[in-house]
Amino acid sequence: xxxxxxxxxxxxxxxxxxxxxxxxxxxxxxxxxxxxxxxxxxxxxxxxxxxxxxxxxxxxxxxxxxxxxxxxxxxxxxxxxxxxxxxxxxxxxxxxxxxxxxxxxxxxxxxxxxxxxxxxxxxxxxxxxxxxxxxxxxxxxxxxxxxxxxxxxxxxxxxxxxxxxxxxxxxxxxxxxxxxxxxxxxxxxxxxxxxxxxxxxxxxxxxxxxxxx
Amino acid sequence: xxxxxxxxxxxxxxxxxxxxxxxxxxxxxxxxxxxxxxxxxxxxxxxxxxxxxxxxxxxxxxxxxxxxxxxxxxxxxxxxxxxxxxxxxxxxxxxxxxxxxxxxxxxxxxxxxxxxxxxxxxxxxxxxxxxxxxxxxxxxxxxxxxxxxxxxxxxxxxxxxxxxxxxxxxxxxxxxxxxxxxxxxxxxxxxxxxxxxxxxxxxxxxxxxxxxxxxxxxxxxxxxxxxxxxxxxxxxxxxxxxxxxxxxxxxxxxxxxxxxxxxxxxxxxxxxxxxxxxxxxxxxxxxxxxxxxxxxxxxxxxxxxxxxxxxxxxxxxxxxxxxxxxxxxxxx
Numbered sequence: 270x271x272x273x274x275x276x277x278x279x280x281x282x283x284x285x286x287x288x289x290x291x292x293x294x295x296x297x298x299x300x301x302x303x304x305x306x307x308x309x310x311x312x313x314x315x316x317x318x319x320x321x322x323x324x325x326x327x328x329x330x331x332x333x334x335x336x337x338x339x340x341x342x343x344x345x346x347x348x349x350x351x352x353x354x355x356x357x358x359x360x361x362x363x364x365x366x367x368x369x370x371x372x373x374x375x376x377x378x379x380x381x382x383x384x385x386x387x388x389x390x391x392x393x394x395x396x397x398x399x400x401x402x403x404x405x406x407x408x409x410x411x412x413x414x415x416x417x418x419x420x421x422x423x424x425x426x427x428x429x430x431x432x433x434x435x436x437x438x439x440x441x442x443x444x445x446x447x448x449x450x451x452x453x454x455x456x457x458x459x460x461x462x463x464x465x466x467x468x469x470x471x472x473x474x475x476x477x478x479x480x481x482x
Numbered sequence: 483x484x485x486x487x488x489x490x491x492x493x494x495x496x497x498x499x500x501x502x503x504x505x506x507x508x509x510x511x512x513x514x515x516x517x518x519x520x521x522x523x524x525x526x527x528x529x530x531x532x533x534x535x536x537x538x539x540x541x542x543x544x545x546x547x548x549x550x551x552x553x554x555x556x557x558x559x560x561x562x563x564x565x566x567x568x569x570x571x572x573x574x575x576x577x578x579x580x581x582x583x584x585x586x587x588x589x590x591x592x593x594x595x596x597x598x599x600x601x602x603x604x605x606x607x608x609x610x611x612x613x614x615x616x617x618x619x620x621x622x623x624x625x626x627x628x629x630x631x632x633x634x635x636x637x638x639x640x641x642x643x644x645x646x647x648x649x650x651x652x653x654x655x656x657x658x659x660x661x662x663x664x665x666x667x668x669x670x671x672x673x674x675x676x677x678x679x680x681x682x683x684x685x686x687x688x689x690x691x692x693x694x695x696x697x698x699x700x701x702x703x704x705x706x707x708x709x710x711x712x713x714x715x716x717x718x719x720x721x722x723x724x725x726x727x728x729x730x731x732x733x734x735x736x737x738x739x740x741x742x743x744x745x746x747x748x749x750x751x752x753x754x755x756x757x758x759x760x761x762x763x764x765x766x767x768x769x770x771x772x773x774x775x776x777x778x779x780x781x782x783x784x785x786x787x788x789x790x791x792x793x794x795x796x797x798x799x800x801x802x803x804x805x806x807x808x809x810x811x812x813x814x
Binding site for chain 2: 282285286287288290291295298299301302304305306309313316318319322323325326327330333334337338341342345350351352353354355356357358359360361362363364365366367368369370371372373374375386387388389390391392393394395396397398399400401402403404405427430431434435437438441442458460462464465466468
């Protein structure tokens with residue numbers, strides 16, 4: 270059983286590495302992912318030491334271990350990040366992304382006119398950076414591309430409110446460089462994918478974020 | 483097999499190490515500031531949906547987040563100590579930490595601390611306070627250290643699975659294009675401009691320095707993904723897992739320097755879970771041989787394993803006086 274599973278796994282891995290599955294539609298690629306995962310799980314579940322350890326555990330701990338593993342695998346298969354946290358799909362850098370990256374870059378302006386790059390992700394924890402970047406891209410896209418002026422206005426207000434709050438957090442958390450922020454300028458930037466990979470930015474808006482705004 | 487023999491002491495030290503990581507991480511994140519963000523930026527995620535809406539609203543207030551942070555810090559300290567009521571305290575700390583991390587995600591989940599979260603829950607359920615704790619007691623289950631072995635193996639499996647699953651996704655959905663087009667260069671350039679804590683731009687500098695040879699990065703990406711796919715081989719090969727610790731540490735260091743992506747806790751976990759250390763054996767067993775009794779006693783455990791005996795006590799065959807003569811039993 271273990272040998273068969275190992276052979277299946279190796280064959281599927283080699284085939285995917287050379288791209289035999291490339292013409293398949295996206296939905297079937299989840300099946301390919303399962304074909305990679307299942308043999309590994311079979312190999313583990315068939316291993317005599319693993320089975321012996323599980324058999325010797327008390328019923329409660331055995332159940333916990335099995336349910337925990339099942340959740341881990343199910344979370345990865347279902348990929349419902351928001352619903353199943355902490356059992357999530359693991360899929361970083363798995364899609365082709367050769368188009369130039371995009372970033373919303375913020376410049377904070379102090380009352381004396383001096384400025385610095387404002388990094389919202391740095392105000393509390395780097396973990397929030399990705400979420401704030403995603404939020405920034407969504408709102409900036411709406412500001413730049415929405416046909417309905419009301420929708421554009423809503424997105425602008427949303428971004429302005431978030432930047433105001435982030436500027437307050439920056440000041441309260443003693444962010445560096447320290448000092449009050451009066452305005453935050455947002456720019457929508459795209460990197461050109463030819464050396465030297467320059468960022469090309471267009472201004473999106475200038476948002477007053479001072480405490481007395 | 484990885485962790486074929488685990489002492490109560492080893493699991494105890496693992497408990498202290500993992501909760502120390504939780505403590506250090508939570509201490510470094512002033513999460514209470516997030517209470518200022520609008521609620522649209524701060525939705526509930528995953529198991530946090532089990533909280534009623536008013537409780538979530540209260541939790542994301544400045545008082546709630548401050549309380550959450552303090553509660554997780556206190557829970558981590560008590561769990562490190564292994565006080566009475568450890569299981570409840572550790573489980574509560576795990577749930578609290580999940581809420582803490584869930585609050586940081588702001589609607590877009592991150593994988594960063596998940597492996598450590600899994601370890602916290604596993605340590606809460608398995609008998610991690612049987613040794614090296616203020617409420618140490620003899621284990622109540624079995625006679626062969628199975629719960630300790632199971633706990634370490636389960637943690638190692640969950641940890642390694644996160645790498646394997648990532649690689650499988652990559653091979654199933656993006657291979658081979660992602661390795662040979664500009665995908666990695668795009669990620670490096672994009673993340674060099676990321677609005678994060680580190681602001682490192684080495685990635686962009688590296689890509690520029692490589693000029694037309696950026697395919698080297700694609701090759702490294704491919705090799706790294708193959709190694710990630712093979713992660714679970716660590717269970718069966720000692721040399722592979724030692725090499726794997728080096729791979730994980732250098733992989734995350736490279737990601738931090740070039741893409742501002744930080745997985746510090748995973749580097750510590752790799753060392754804790756993949757290197758077969760045992761503090762008790764390291765400290766005492768070298769000088770000890772032939773222990774006869776003691777259920778759950780690491781001395782007995784080690785003496786029953788000829789490979790450990792031979793490896794750690796090369797003079798064992800020479801006679802009863804070999805070694806430095808320290809015996810933790812007789813010297814009490």
